[in-house]
Amino acid sequence: MKLKKLVIAMLVGLAFTSCQKDDPIIPNEEEVITTVIYTLTPEVAAEETVVLKYYSDGTNTNNGTYTQTGIIKKNTTYTGVLKVLNETTDPVDDITLEIKEEALDHQFFFTKPQGVNINYTDKDDNQHPIGLSTKFITDNDFNGGDLTITLRHQPNKSGANVPEGDITNAGGETDVEVVFNLNDEK
Structure with a gap:
């Protein structure tokens, strides 16, 4: 009799727990990114500030306009x-703020042309790079070329060479990738 009551109690308990709804999973939706602006301010005040800008319609493709x-x-x-925007909203959504708030989950990577070195100057709470602030250094071998800027969401920031900016072992998902042809006379 005790065994029968125990089995019934277990079945009722199992039925009760299986009927409970799970907490909803709220996905972290990918940001709509229409604009990437990389402003390069020279350390020597007499030199000219350079602004690289990418703008698209918000489809996160490379079919936008580069200036x-x-x-x-x-x-x-x-x-x-770096400044990252969603200009499909009114007012404009500054995605840069979200990247700063979620710094542990974001890192910019820079694939640069010959004669350019880019060093991270900002870090997340775990002392891993973010890439919103950098030192952009050219040497005598610089003659223009392609600069690719990639924003990864949830990269493995401890992966081999990832803290130094190597995207090879970063993993994660690409939020946006843009390619500027530096000093290209159009």
Whole structure:
């Protein structure tokens, strides 16, 4: 009799727990990114500030418009600042703020042309790079070329060479990737 009551109690308990709804899973939706602006301010005040800008309709493709104001000089050190926007909303959504808030889950990677070195100057709470702030340094070998900027969501920031900016072992998902042809005279 006791065994029968125990089995009934277990079945009732099992039925009760199986009928409970699970907590809903709220996905972290990918941000709509329409604009990437990389501003390069030279350390020498007499030099010209350079602004690289990518703008699209928000489909996160490379079919947007690329512009560069100013000319990147050889043998020059610039302070680089990235700004990421969603201009499909009113007011404009500054995705840069979200990247800062979720710094542990984001990192920019820079695939650069010959004669360019880019160093991270900002870090998340675990002392891993983010890439919103950089030092952009050209040497005598710089003659323009392609600069690819990639924002990864949830990269493995401890992966081999990832803290140094190597995207090879980063994993994660690409939020946006843009390719600027530096000093291209269009």
